[in-house]
Amino acid sequence: MRDMTLDMTIPDSATAPALLACQGLSFDAGGKRLIDDLTLAIRPGRRTLIMGPNGAGKSVLLRLLHGLIAPTTGAVLWQGGPLDRAARDAQAMVFQRPVMLRRSVLANLKFALTVRGVTGAARAAKAAEALELARLTDLARRPARVLSGGEQQRLALARALVGEPRLLFLDEPTSSLDPASTHAIEDLINAAHARGVSIVMVTHDLGQARRMGDDVIFLQNGTLAEDGPLQDVLAAPQAPSTKAWLEGRLYTAP
Amino acid sequence: MFSLTDILTEALGLILTWDRDLSEIVMLSLRVTLTAVVISCLIGLPLGAMVGAFRFPGRGVLTVLLNALMGLPPVVVGLVVYLMLSASGPLGVLQLLYTPTAMIIAQTILVTPIIAALTKQVVEDLHAEYREQFASLGVGAFDRIAALLWDARYSLLTVALAGFGRAVAEVGAVLIVGGNINHVTRVMTTTIALETSKGNLELALALGLLLLAIAVIVNALVMALRASAVRAAYA
Numbered sequence: 001m002r003d004m005t006l007d008m009t010i011p012d013s014a015t016a017p018a019l020l021a022c023q024g025l026s027f028d029a030g031g032k033r034l035i036d037d038l039t040l041a042i043r044p045g046r047r048t049l050i051m052g053p054n055g056a057g058k059s060v061l062l063r064l065l066h067g068l069i070a071p072t073t074g075a076v077l078w079q080g081g082p083l084d085r086a087a088r089d090a091q092a093m094v095f096q097r098p099v100m101l102r103r104s105v106l107a108n109l110k111f112a113l114t115v116r117g118v119t120g121a122a123r124a125a126k127a128a129e130a131l132e133l134a135r136l137t138d139l140a141r142r143p144a145r146v147l148s149g150g151e152q153q154r155l156a157l158a159r160a161l162v163g164e165p166r167l168l169f170l171d172e173p174t175s176s177l178d179p180a181s182t183h184a185i186e187d188l189i190n191a192a193h194a195r196g197v198s199i200v201m202v203t204h205d206l207g208q209a210r211r212m213g214d215d216v217i218f219l220q221n222g223t224l225a226e227d228g229p230l231q232d233v234l235a236a237p238q239a240p241s242t243k244a245w246l247e248g249r250l251y252t253a254p
Numbered sequence: 255m256f257s258l259t260d261i262l263t264e265a266l267g268l269i270l271t272w273d274r275d276l277s278e279i280v281m282l283s284l285r286v287t288l289t290a291v292v293i294s295c296l297i298g299l300p301l302g303a304m305v306g307a308f309r310f311p312g313r314g315v316l317t318v319l320l321n322a323l324m325g326l327p328p329v330v331v332g333l334v335v336y337l338m339l340s341a342s343g344p345l346g347v348l349q350l351l352y353t354p355t356a357m358i359i360a361q362t363i364l365v366t367p368i369i370a371a372l373t374k375q376v377v378e379d380l381h382a383e384y385r386e387q388f389a390s391l392g393v394g395a396f397d398r399i400a401a402l403l404w405d406a407r408y409s410l411l412t413v414a415l416a417g418f419g420r421a422v423a424e425v426g427a428v429l430i431v432g433g434n435i436n437h438v439t440r441v442m443t444t445t446i447a448l449e450t451s452k453g454n455l456e457l458a459l460a461l462g463l464l465l466l467a468i469a470v471i472v473n474a475l476v477m478a479l480r481a482s483a484v485r486a487a488y489a
Contacts, residue, residue: 068389089392099387102405102488111401115393145487163391 017080019044019167019198020065024074027060027222034060036222038074042167042215047189047199049209049230052219053245058202059096059171061219065200066093066169089116092165096172098156100144105136105155108144112159126162134158134188150181157188161197168192170201174208186212206246210234218242220251265460276457280464283441286354286428287421290361291369294417298366299410302373303399307381320374323367328360332430335360339431352433357441360427365417372413377402380409408480408489415476419469 018041027035035057042048042065050058063069065076067083078087101108109127113119118126131137134154139147144155153173160168170189174182189212193199203209209216213230218239225239237243244251268276305316337343339351339359350356380402388398403410425443432439434448442461449458483489 063386066390068386085392091390093390095386095390099384101384101401112391115391115397143486143488160390 018042018077019079020200021077021080022065022071022074023077025061025064025071025076026073027057027064027069028072029060034222035064035071038222038224040217040224040227042198042200044166044198045196046214047193047201047212048215048217049213050200050202050217050219051204051209051245052225052241053251055221056219057222058219060222061217062093062169062171062200062202066091068093089163090166091169092160092163092167093169094153094156094160094171094173096175098149098152100147100152100155103144104141105144105147106131106140108155109159109162112162116163130158130162133161133191135184148181150177150184153177153181153185154188157185161188161192165197167198167200170199172202172204175204182208218245261455261459264456265463268456268460269464273460276460276464278437279440279442279445279461282354282439283422283443284468286357286441287361287418290358290365290421291414291418293358293362294365294369295414297362298369298417299373299403300399301366302370303377303403305370306374306377307398307402308395317371317374320367320371324371326364326367328364328424328426329430331360331363332427335363335427335431351431352435352439354432354439356431357428357439360431361421361424364424364427365421368420369413369417372416373403373406373410376406376409376413380406405488408483411476411479415472418472422465422468 020042021040023039025035025038026033038061050061052058060069064071067076067088076083078084078090081087101111103111106127109130110123113123113126128137131140134157136151136155136158139151144152147155157170157173168189173189174185177185186208189199189201199212201212203212209230215228216230216233217227218225218233218237218241220239220241225241226233226237233242234246237246241251302320305313305320335356336351338345339348339356340346341351350359384402384405388401393401423443425447428439428441429444429447432441432444434440434444440448442465446458446461446465449455449461480489
């Protein structure tokens with residue numbers, strides 16, 4: 001019995017087994033190899049950033065990890081098992097450009113709950129809670145597509161979190177937002193992280209990386225340049241491409 | 255001898271006094287066409303949405319077929335339905351030939367491919383925008399179709415309108431399977447054709463004016479609805 005209770009304790013995140021991992025992951029499109037033989041692990045309870053220059057394959061990697069596209073070779077593993085329906089249900093994603101259903105703010109949230117089988121009073125309560133959290137309560141009846149860009153992204157984030165995912169993917173969620181809206185989004189992400197949601201986020205913004213990152217995965221041309229705790233990588237980048245990126249230089253492979 | 259002004263005056267008189275024969279014909283026209291459009295929507299909307307949103311074997315063939323059927327000649331549809339429903343035909347026992355039901359069947363066959371093909375186009379465009387979000391949320395097949403149809407609702411109103419326009423103005427199919435029988439299967443278009451050939455131009459023109467008015471009113475209503483939808487960014 002004692003062993004079992006021990007197993008139930010929250011493991012130290014630095015040494016915990018991977019929440020999500022990929023092995024020998026490759027993805028081809030249009031005759032080009034966009035992701036090439038990637039092996040990496042996402043640790044639970046961490047905020048992992050995916051960084052790298054344009055065309056490095058950041059967004060593609062996010063979609064592979066979330067199961068939106070199927071890898072050409074290799075596999076994505078969720079807690080050591082396959083990325084099946086149950087695993088997908090434990091994940092959520094916020095896209096660079098928020099996809100707003102042609103309905104009210106509230107109806108957008110209710111839709112995400114309905115497809116998860118949450119209905120009736122429970123749905124109303126969760127939707128109201130999500131609105132409150134995203135500070136959208138006053139806009140509940142407003143058509144979602146007339147909201148400002150920042151409000152739309154807050155709604156997209158609230159909608160992704162309403163299904164209570166264990167892992168949240170974000171693809172440059174603040175790339176087209178002003179500083180105030182960016183701040184609001186970062187607060188919401190950190191609040192979710194504080195509630196135990198693991199975060200995997202693509203970002204171009206070094207300032208945001210310093211504010212938000214625990215771990216970093218640095219990609220170059222679809223391959224892993226380097227990864228590890230963000231502080232270590234920023235303090236002493238090992239890969240030439242990471243060094244070049246951090247110094248604001250264009251890196252050309254030798 | 256007649257002058258155009260006299261005919262026009264008499265035609266307007268028929269409309270303004272709401273002549274009994276005239277109203278009977280207009281009402282049957284609307285009943286037949288609206289019923290056909292409703293049935294076509296019940297079949298064509300989900301069918302078009304499925305072809306628009308799902309990838310499956312035979313999808314290309316089905317798309318070509320639906321697009322081709324959009325241009326079905328009404329007289330051919332009339333002929334085929336006639337053969338099916340005639341006393342010696344496979345459905346002859348139903349005794350539906352020369353009834354409004356036969357006309358509804360013929361117009362449904364004409365309009366369903368139009369609704370389905372246009373719905374497919376609308377839903378395909380919307381699905382391109384929603385696809386990744388739906389996949390991420392884990393939206394099932396049924397929920398996906400329902401959500402796409404609901405979110406495309408204002409565009410689909412225009413689709414239904416296109417079907418209505420085709421059906422209400424069509425003469426060949428309803429003439430063949432309805433027979434243009436007075437007080438039974440006489441609708442606006444068949445009456446216009448018959449009365450014109452008989453030289454009874456007042457009634458023909460009155461019906462023609464009403465047909466135009468119906469087209470204008472229905473279009474205006476749909477446009478007004480769409481305009482309010484655009485303001486809410488729902489369209």
